[in-house]
Amino acid sequence: MEFNVSQIDEVKILAMLADRLDAGNAEEFKSVIAPHLGQGGKVVLDISKLVFVDSSGLGAILSCLRKLTQARGDLKLCGMSKQVRLLFELVRMHRIVDVYNTSAEAVAAFED
Template sequence: MKATVTHRKIGQVDTVAIAGRLTAAEAPAVRQEILQVLERGDARLVLDLPEMTFCDSSGLSVLISALKAARGSGGNVSLAGLTPAVRALIELTRLQQVFEIFDDAEVAAARMG
Protein backbone atom coordinates (compact mmCIF):
# COMPACT_ATOMS: atom_id res chain seq x y z
CA MET A 1 0.00 0.00 0.00
CA LYS A 2 1.48 3.31 -1.04
CA ALA A 3 1.65 6.18 1.43
CA THR A 4 -1.35 8.40 1.98
CA VAL A 5 -1.11 11.77 3.69
CA THR A 6 -3.86 13.56 5.59
CA HIS A 7 -3.63 16.96 7.24
CA ARG A 8 -5.62 18.27 10.19
CA LYS A 9 -5.23 20.79 12.99
CA ILE A 10 -5.14 19.91 16.67
CA GLY A 11 -5.67 23.27 18.31
CA GLN A 12 -3.23 25.56 16.53
CA VAL A 13 -0.77 22.79 15.63
CA ASP A 14 -0.64 21.22 12.18
CA THR A 15 -0.78 17.43 12.18
CA VAL A 16 0.09 15.27 9.20
CA ALA A 17 -0.78 11.58 9.33
CA ILE A 18 1.16 9.26 7.04
CA ALA A 19 -0.34 5.83 6.39
CA GLY A 20 1.07 2.91 4.44
CA ARG A 21 4.61 2.48 3.14
CA LEU A 22 6.93 5.49 2.96
CA THR A 23 9.59 4.42 0.43
CA ALA A 24 11.63 5.99 -2.36
CA ALA A 25 8.61 5.82 -4.69
CA GLU A 26 6.41 7.91 -2.38
CA ALA A 27 9.02 10.11 -0.71
CA PRO A 28 9.04 13.07 -3.17
CA ALA A 29 5.25 13.51 -3.13
CA VAL A 30 4.99 13.09 0.65
CA ARG A 31 7.89 15.52 1.21
CA GLN A 32 6.17 18.11 -1.01
CA GLU A 33 2.86 17.77 0.85
CA ILE A 34 4.52 18.15 4.25
CA LEU A 35 6.55 21.17 3.15
CA GLN A 36 3.38 22.82 1.81
CA VAL A 37 1.70 22.33 5.20
CA LEU A 38 4.72 23.89 6.91
CA GLU A 39 4.70 26.87 4.52
CA ARG A 40 1.00 27.57 5.18
CA GLY A 41 1.23 27.08 8.95
CA ASP A 42 3.41 28.34 11.76
CA ALA A 43 6.17 25.70 11.48
CA ARG A 44 4.88 23.56 14.37
CA LEU A 45 4.11 20.09 13.06
CA VAL A 46 3.21 16.71 14.48
CA LEU A 47 3.82 13.74 12.19
CA ASP A 48 1.22 11.16 13.27
CA LEU A 49 2.48 7.71 12.26
CA PRO A 50 0.42 4.87 13.82
CA GLU A 51 -0.70 3.77 10.33
CA MET A 52 2.75 3.92 8.72
CA THR A 53 3.58 0.27 8.10
CA PHE A 54 7.07 0.65 6.62
CA CYS A 55 9.73 3.32 6.21
CA ASP A 56 13.03 3.09 4.34
CA SER A 57 15.96 5.52 4.17
CA SER A 58 14.06 7.71 1.69
CA GLY A 59 11.19 7.88 4.16
CA LEU A 60 13.57 8.90 6.93
CA SER A 61 14.88 11.67 4.67
CA VAL A 62 11.30 13.01 4.40
CA LEU A 63 11.06 13.23 8.20
CA ILE A 64 14.43 14.98 8.42
CA SER A 65 13.51 17.41 5.60
CA ALA A 66 10.38 18.36 7.52
CA LEU A 67 12.41 18.93 10.69
CA LYS A 68 14.98 21.11 8.89
CA ALA A 69 12.26 23.18 7.22
CA ALA A 70 10.36 23.68 10.48
CA ARG A 71 13.45 24.60 12.50
CA GLY A 72 14.54 26.96 9.72
CA SER A 73 11.29 28.84 10.30
CA GLY A 74 11.61 28.82 14.09
CA GLY A 75 9.36 25.80 14.62
CA ASN A 76 9.77 22.10 15.31
CA VAL A 77 8.51 18.64 14.34
CA SER A 78 7.42 15.91 16.74
CA LEU A 79 6.68 12.28 15.93
CA ALA A 80 3.64 10.51 17.37
CA GLY A 81 2.18 7.01 17.42
CA LEU A 82 5.19 5.10 16.13
CA THR A 83 4.61 1.44 15.32
CA PRO A 84 7.18 -0.98 16.80
CA ALA A 85 8.86 -1.39 13.39
CA VAL A 86 9.14 2.35 12.75
CA ARG A 87 10.25 3.00 16.35
CA ALA A 88 13.00 0.39 15.91
CA LEU A 89 14.21 2.16 12.75
CA ILE A 90 14.16 5.56 14.49
CA GLU A 91 16.18 4.12 17.39
CA LEU A 92 18.59 2.26 15.09
CA THR A 93 19.38 5.54 13.33
CA ARG A 94 19.43 7.45 16.66
CA LEU A 95 16.80 9.90 15.44
CA GLN A 96 15.09 9.74 18.84
CA GLN A 97 17.89 12.13 19.86
CA VAL A 98 16.67 14.63 17.26
CA PHE A 99 12.87 14.28 17.33
CA GLU A 100 10.56 14.50 20.32
CA ILE A 101 8.48 11.31 20.28
CA PHE A 102 5.01 10.96 21.80
CA ASP A 103 2.51 8.12 22.10
CA ASP A 104 -0.24 10.06 20.36
CA ALA A 105 -0.74 13.22 18.30
CA GLU A 106 -2.99 14.95 20.84
CA VAL A 107 -0.29 14.81 23.54
CA ALA A 108 2.35 15.97 21.04
CA ALA A 109 0.21 18.89 19.88
CA ALA A 110 -0.61 19.92 23.45
CA ARG A 111 3.11 19.97 24.26
CA MET A 112 3.85 22.09 21.18
CA GLY A 113 0.80 24.33 21.57
Protein backbone atom coordinates in the same frame (compact mmCIF):
# COMPACT_ATOMS: atom_id res chain seq x y z
CA MET B 1 0.23 10.51 -1.03
CA GLU B 2 -2.57 11.72 1.19
CA PHE B 3 -2.82 13.19 4.66
CA ASN B 4 -5.73 13.91 6.94
CA VAL B 5 -5.17 17.45 8.18
CA SER B 6 -6.61 18.78 11.41
CA GLN B 7 -5.79 21.53 13.86
CA ILE B 8 -5.88 21.84 17.64
CA ASP B 9 -5.30 25.42 18.74
CA GLU B 10 -2.03 26.45 17.04
CA VAL B 11 -0.89 22.89 16.29
CA LYS B 12 -1.43 21.39 12.84
CA ILE B 13 -1.80 17.60 12.83
CA LEU B 14 -0.91 15.76 9.62
CA ALA B 15 -1.99 12.13 9.70
CA MET B 16 -0.19 10.18 7.02
CA LEU B 17 -2.44 7.67 5.23
CA ALA B 18 0.30 5.69 3.45
CA ASP B 19 1.72 2.54 5.01
CA ARG B 20 5.21 2.94 3.47
CA LEU B 21 7.70 5.78 3.24
CA ASP B 22 10.56 4.70 1.02
CA ALA B 23 12.51 5.57 -2.12
CA GLY B 24 9.35 5.03 -4.19
CA ASN B 25 7.35 7.80 -2.53
CA ALA B 26 9.75 9.98 -0.48
CA GLU B 27 9.82 12.78 -3.06
CA GLU B 28 6.02 12.75 -3.32
CA PHE B 29 5.82 12.87 0.49
CA LYS B 30 8.08 15.95 0.59
CA SER B 31 6.17 17.76 -2.15
CA VAL B 32 2.74 17.05 -0.64
CA ILE B 33 3.76 18.00 2.90
CA ALA B 34 5.80 21.10 1.93
CA PRO B 35 2.84 23.54 1.80
CA HIS B 36 2.02 22.65 5.43
CA LEU B 37 5.56 23.40 6.60
CA GLY B 38 6.47 26.60 4.78
CA GLN B 39 4.89 28.97 7.28
CA GLY B 40 6.59 27.31 10.23
CA GLY B 41 4.47 26.75 13.29
CA LYS B 42 3.82 23.68 15.36
CA VAL B 43 3.30 20.46 13.42
CA VAL B 44 2.55 16.91 14.56
CA LEU B 45 3.14 14.18 12.00
CA ASP B 46 0.98 11.15 12.85
CA ILE B 47 2.62 8.10 11.28
CA SER B 48 0.47 5.44 12.93
CA LYS B 49 -0.41 3.84 9.57
CA LEU B 50 3.25 3.55 8.61
CA VAL B 51 4.64 0.01 8.74
CA PHE B 52 7.82 0.44 6.67
CA VAL B 53 10.41 3.21 6.36
CA ASP B 54 13.76 3.08 4.56
CA SER B 55 16.66 5.53 4.50
CA SER B 56 14.91 7.69 1.87
CA GLY B 57 11.87 7.93 4.15
CA LEU B 58 14.03 8.88 7.12
CA GLY B 59 15.68 11.53 4.96
CA ALA B 60 12.27 12.88 3.94
CA ILE B 61 11.26 13.25 7.59
CA LEU B 62 14.56 14.99 8.37
CA SER B 63 13.90 17.30 5.42
CA CYS B 64 10.55 18.25 6.99
CA LEU B 65 12.23 18.96 10.31
CA ARG B 66 14.88 21.10 8.61
CA LYS B 67 12.27 23.08 6.67
CA LEU B 68 10.21 23.71 9.82
CA THR B 69 13.28 24.68 11.86
CA GLN B 70 14.31 27.21 9.21
CA ALA B 71 10.81 28.72 9.40
CA ARG B 72 11.07 28.85 13.22
CA GLY B 73 8.65 25.96 13.65
CA ASP B 74 8.85 22.57 15.31
CA LEU B 75 7.95 19.00 14.36
CA LYS B 76 6.86 16.17 16.61
CA LEU B 77 6.05 12.61 15.54
CA CYS B 78 3.44 10.31 16.99
CA GLY B 79 1.88 6.89 16.53
CA MET B 80 5.01 4.94 15.61
CA SER B 81 4.64 1.22 15.16
CA LYS B 82 7.09 -0.96 17.06
CA GLN B 83 8.97 -1.78 13.84
CA VAL B 84 9.34 1.88 12.80
CA ARG B 85 10.35 2.89 16.35
CA LEU B 86 13.11 0.26 16.33
CA LEU B 87 14.50 1.76 13.13
CA PHE B 88 14.37 5.29 14.59
CA GLU B 89 16.22 4.08 17.67
CA LEU B 90 18.77 2.14 15.60
CA VAL B 91 19.77 5.25 13.66
CA ARG B 92 19.24 7.48 16.73
CA MET B 93 16.65 9.67 15.02
CA HIS B 94 14.58 9.58 18.20
CA ARG B 95 17.23 11.95 19.61
CA ILE B 96 16.65 14.46 16.81
CA VAL B 97 12.85 14.39 16.52
CA ASP B 98 10.53 14.21 19.53
CA VAL B 99 8.39 11.06 19.41
CA TYR B 100 5.09 10.53 21.28
CA ASN B 101 2.61 7.67 21.47
CA THR B 102 -0.47 9.71 20.55
CA SER B 103 -1.26 12.97 18.81
CA ALA B 104 -2.78 14.26 22.07
CA GLU B 105 0.54 13.72 23.85
CA ALA B 106 2.44 15.42 21.01
CA VAL B 107 0.09 18.42 21.04
CA ALA B 108 0.37 18.69 24.83
CA ALA B 109 4.19 18.65 24.55
CA PHE B 110 4.04 21.95 22.65
CA GLU B 111 2.48 23.55 25.73
CA ASP B 112 5.46 22.68 27.94
